[in-house]
Amino acid sequence: MNKPHNLDTSELQAIDRKHHLHPFTDSKELNEQGTRVITRADGVYIWDSEGNKLLDGMAGLWCVNVGYGRKELAEVAYEQMLELPYYNSFFQCTTPPAIGLAEILAELAPDHINRVFFTGSGSESNDTVIRMVRRYWDLLGEPQKSVIISRKNAYHGSTMAGASLGGMKFMHEQGGLPIPGIVHIDQPYWYAEGGDQDPEEFGLNVAQQLEATILDMGLDRIGAFIAEPLQGAGGVIIPPDSYWPEIGRICDKYGILLIADEVICGFGRTGKWFGSDYFGIKPDFMPIAKGLSSGYLPIGGVMVSDRVADVLTDKCGEFAHGYTYSGHPAAAAVALKNLQILRDEHIIETVEKDTGPYLQKRWRELENHPLVGEARGVGLVGAIEIVKDKDKREFFPKEGTVGGVCRDACIRNGLVMRAVGDTMIISPPLIITKEQIDELIEKALKSLDETAAAIPGINFED
Ligand SMILES: *Cc1c(COP(=O)(O)O)cnc(C)c1O
Numbered sequence: 001m002n003k004p005h006n007l008d009t010s011e012l013q014a015i016d017r018k019h020h021l022h023p024f025t026d027s028k029e030l031n032e033q034g035t036r037v038i039t040r041a042d043g044v045y046i047w048d049s050e051g052n053k054l055l056d057g058m059a060g061l062w063c064v065n066v067g068y069g070r071k072e073l074a075e076v077a078y079e080q081m082l083e084l085p086y087y088n089s090f091f092q093c094t095t096p097p098a099i100g101l102a103e104i105l106a107e108l109a110p111d112h113i114n115r116v117f118f119t120g121s122g123s124e125s126n127d128t129v130i131r132m133v134r135r136y137w138d139l140l141g142e143p144q145k146s147v148i149i150s151r152k153n154a155y156h157g158s159t160m161a162g163a164s165l166g167g168m169k170f171m172h173e174q175g176g177l178p179i180p181g182i183v184h185i186d187q188p189y190w191y192a193e194g195g196d197q198d199p200e201e202f203g204l205n206v207a208q209q210l211e212a213t214i215l216d217m218g219l220d221r222i223g224a225f226i227a228e229p230l231q232g233a234g235g236v237i238i239p240p241d242s243y244w245p246e247i248g249r250i251c252d253k254y255g256i257l258l259i260a261d262e263v264i265c266g267f268g269r270t271g272k273w274f275g276s277d278y279f280g281i282k283p284d285f286m287p288i289a290k291g292l293s294s295g296y297l298p299i300g301g302v303m304v305s306d307r308v309a310d311v312l313t314d315k316c317g318e319f320a321h322g323y324t325y326s327g328h329p330a331a332a333a334v335a336l337k338n339l340q341i342l343r344d345e346h347i348i349e350t351v352e353k354d355t356g357p358y359l360q361k362r363w364r365e366l367e368n369h370p371l372v373g374e375a376r377g378v379g380l381v382g383a384i385e386i387v388k389d390k391d392k393r394e395f396f397p398k399e400g401t402v403g404g405v406c407r408d409a410c411i412r413n414g415l416v417m418r419a420v421g422d423t424m425i426i427s428p429p430l431i432i433t434k435e436q437i438d439e440l441i442e443k444a445l446k447s448l449d450e451t452a453a454a455i456p457g458i459n460f461e462d
Pocket of ligand 1: 120121123124155228232233264290300
């Protein structure tokens with residue numbers, strides 16, 4: 001197959017079925033349906049091989065922050081590949097794009113964070129974080145402080161370490177996870193788990209599980225706490241206002257390291273550069289990826305606070321860890337240009353002051369729909385809960401069934417909206433306009449109406 005572009009959809013699907021194992025996919029089911037082949041994209045839209053145009057409400061996988069079709073990003077990749085396609089940052093070497101990217105990241109990050117370790121993805125970043133947390137406590141003479149506290153239903157990637165730090169049960173069920181030394185406390189998911197408590201009281205209570213776990217296991221064993229500023233893949237779960245200040249207080253009081261996984265929140269999603277800026281978090285580590293390059297090339301990193309980086313620099317000797325593609329020059333050049341675009345075109349300020357508030361206002365209107373129990377969001381990320389009974393916050397049985405129906409309706413109506421169980425989520429490119437937001441809302445509403453109409457025909461029994 002020399003020219004896949006010349007093949008029609010069914011030919012492409014046949015080859016895909018035969019040779020391609022997809023991530024997070026039931027391959028048997030997929031092979032029966034056939035893959036959707038995405039062939040091109042521009043701005044906030046993608047097209048499939050059948051010519052269908054879809055508004056990409058997920059920015060790919062939360063990553064295409066500057067939108068599709070930015071020629072400057074293709075050009076810097078091309079130029080960098082001609083000049084120096086690859087060199088490593090091991091062995092006392094580095095490359096100009098990696099240097100430039102590290103510098104701009106230090107400028108954009110909170111003041112106490114000025115150094116970055118490059119990786120190839122968000123999952124790798126979280127592998128690196130575990131290595132750094134444990135090395136840090138080693139160097140301070142407390143190697144037993146190796147336990148990292150995380151949260152149920154967190155997403156921190158899909159490698160052994162990433163999936164272990166993550167709190168997704170269905171992932172832990174495969175491959176003998178989590179690895180030792182990681183424990184999970186409850187998530188601040190008021191809508192589904194808050195019961196009769198009011199949101200602020202609930203937020204405080206789940207935050208205090210961190211303190212209870214530290215005291216229960218013994219402070220001498222606990223090295224760090226990791227959390228996404230807002231949970232993305234778990235269903236765009238936004239903690240109550242009481243949550244982060246209490247987490248901050250506990251981390252400070254006990255001197256444990258705080259990891260804010262910025263892989264989704266970083267680079268403008270909330271209308272600030274980082275989710276930590278939005279929620280007032282003061283992290284020791286910020287894993288980054290996704291929006292770092294707007295997904296144009298794979299790259300990630302771990303940003304490290306001065307107090308930790310000083311120890312890892314001055315006392316460590318050789319840090320026995322790194323990736324062939326740490327600081328990859330073409331990926332770094334694209335990421336650098338991407339950050340310059342976000343900064344120079346004031347894209348994040350526009351999200352904060354204009355398109356973010358507009359999306360949130362229109363998104364809340366979805367609560368008027370009979371199926372929608374809650375519509376929530378910040379900046380350009382949002383979720384709606386599809387429920388059977390709004391007053392009781394009661395979900396439909398066979399979680400994910402109604403969500404799947406709604407997702408399929410969205411696709412038919414020209415919108416990519418993702419289903420996490422029966423929670424529908426969006427995270428569009430940051431360059432989305434108000435007119436395109438109106439289009440998104442209109443398509444979401446139409447799809448919700450079609451979902452409501454389909455519900456009497458759903459068999460919830462088997
Ligand atoms: C996507 C994601 C990751 C994993 O990133 P990959 O690049 O897919 O490895 C880690 N953390 C969070 C919060 C994510 O959303």
